[in-house]
Amino acid sequence: MPVLNIKNISIKGIAATVPKKVVHNSDYPYLTEKEKNFITKNIGIHSRRITAPDTTASDLCFHAAVKLLKDLNWQPSEISVLIFVSQTPDFITPCTAALLQTRLGLPKNCLAFDINLGCSAYPYGLSVVGSILQNIPGGKGLLLVGDKSSQLVNDKDKSAALLFSDAGSATALQNDHKASPMWFDLCTDGEGAKSLMVKGGAGRHPFHPRSLDEKEETPGVIRHDLNLILKGLDIFKFSVTKIPPSVKMLCEAAGIPQEHIDYFVFHQANKLINQTLGKRLAIPLEKMPDTLNEFGNTSSASIPVTLAKKLPGILGSGQHTILLSGFGVGLSWGTAIIHTENLYICPLIELE
Amino acid sequence: MINKDEFTRLIEAEFQVENPKCQLTPSTKYKETEEWSSMLALLVIVQITDTYNVVLDEQDLKNCPTISDLHQLVVSKQNQP
Numbered sequence: 434m435p436v437l438n439i440k441n442i443s444i445k446g447i448a449a450t451v452p453k454k455v456v457h458n459s460d461y462p463y464l465t466e467k468e469k470n471f472i473t474k475n476i477g478i479h480s481r482r483i484t485a486p487d488t489t490a491s492d493l494c495f496h497a498a499v500k501l502l503k504d505l506n507w508q509p510s511e512i513s514v515l516i517f518v519s520q521t522p523d524f525i526t527p528c529t530a531a532l533l534q535t536r537l538g539l540p541k542n543c544l545a546f547d548i549n550l551g552c553s554a555y556p557y558g559l560s561v562v563g564s565i566l567q568n569i570p571g572g573k574g575l576l577l578v579g580d581k582s583s584q585l586v587n588d589k590d591k592s593a594a595l596l597f598s599d600a601g602s603a604t605a606l607q608n609d610h611k612a613s614p615m616w617f618d619l620c621t622d623g624e625g626a627k628s629l630m631v632k633g634g635a636g637r638h639p640f641h642p643r644s645l646d647e648k649e650e651t652p653g654v655i656r657h658d659l660n661l662i663l664k665g666l667d668i669f670k671f672s673v674t675k676i677p678p679s680v681k682m683l684c685e686a687a688g689i690p691q692e693h694i695d696y697f698v699f700h701q702a703n704k705l706i707n708q709t710l711g712k713r714l715a716i717p718l719e720k721m722p723d724t725l726n727e728f729g730n731t732s733s734a735s736i737p738v739t740l741a742k743k744l745p746g747i748l749g750s751g752q753h754t755i756l757l758s759g760f761g762v763g764l765s766w767g768t769a770i771i772h773t774e775n776l777y778i779c780p781l782i783e784l785e
Numbered sequence: 786m787i788n789k790d791e792f793t794r795l796i797e798a799e800f801q802v803e804n805p806k807c808q809l810t811p812s813t814k815y816k817e818t819e820e821w822s823s824m825l826a827l828l829v830i831v832q833i834t835d836t837y838n839v840v841l842d843e844q845d846l847k848n849c850p851t852i853s854d855l856h857q858l859v860v861s862k863q864n865q866p
Contacts (some may be wrong), residue, residue: 471824
């Protein structure tokens with residue numbers, strides 16, 4: 434779509450939750466030491482966070498939302514918009530946003546629905562909540578974004594098992610006539626849908642008695658129909674060809690020279706992709722916060738997790754211009770430029 | 786025009802991270818070597834992206850059995866408008 438410009442919307446606060454349980458890639462049992470070292474060195478991921486089996490993505494988001502509402506001194510009764518963006522909802526139906534509305538004690542006249550997106554979720558979600566709130570003077574909204582990727586990835590699939598962490602987040606937005614405009618470039622290329630996909634379990638390939646039969650697709654890549662398929666080379670090409678033009682175009686459309694951007698917070702895909710983006714856009718390393726080493730790829734929540742881990746103090750005072758860019762499953766990508774002023778970012782929450 | 790020997794040395798350097806004794810020639814069927822893996826494939830693609838500003842994908846690798854084929858493809862893509 435053409436560049437989207439959203440006025441009168443301010444981001445008031447961000448919180449993110451990760452599970453306390455740390456998994457080290459060096460302990461991965463299905464590769465030799467040499468292979469593990471080679472992979473972890475190049476993808477840049479040493480440890481990951483995995484939830485308890487009975488914890489869902491919405492649980493992680495819920496804890497972030499409760500803490501954020503409390504810290505901002507917002508009452509649940511004030512919230513008129515709730516959007517949950519995830520690929521790992523609690524149920525096939527109803528939408529998880531409805532369950533979160535009642536769990537958070539939000540009013541019944543609160544608009545609530547889910548969006549199914551992954552690594553591009555954050556810019557997309559900001560644009561949707563912002564667009565709706567534009568028409569609600571003084572209105573307040575919550576964007577909850579998170580994934581439990583551990584439920585999708587087969588541990589015996591070496592192409593994906595060492596990449597993902599679980600995480601959830603909450604972002605508070607408010608209609609505010611003093612806010613600077615937010616800018617968005619939101620794009621899709623469904624031709625690449627098969628590069629990142631869970632084939633089974635929904636309408637096209639419903640669950641059947643053999644859905645959980647594991648197959649060795651290529652050596653070391655074992656999965657069943659409900660597991661995530663990840664074609665790393667295709668995702669590399671997609672990311673490094675689509676994101677740099679999106680960033681440049683949006684800076685130009687917004688009239689903000691790239692060098693005036695204080696931070697570029699990219700989806701944390703893997704070290705090779707993120708380094709290549711940095712090189713292609715000539716971004717100084719200190720302007721690209723990175724949480725891959727400790728948290729890996731937290732899917733839809735990677736941008737708020739990185740903000741919460743790396744920038745709470747800095748963004749907490751003064752004005753800043755930050756660029757956010759998410760890219761992945763769909764294939765879908767979104768870039769946003771936002772201006773922040775005394776943005777409250779809750780230090781990263783860890784859930785038992 | 787990218788020199789074929791330089792191109793071969795560039796790819797060889799990536800293989801040597803995995804195995805310092807590895808040697809490649811333009812006719813090497815690189816995917817049949819002991820060193821080849823999906824991770825190495827990604828490193829090769831990254832190196833080609835960085836050096837020649839040409840981004841290859843999985844299908845490109847499938848279409849190129851030898852280093853020489855890969856070299857030709859990169860040259861042709863570099864010459865595309």
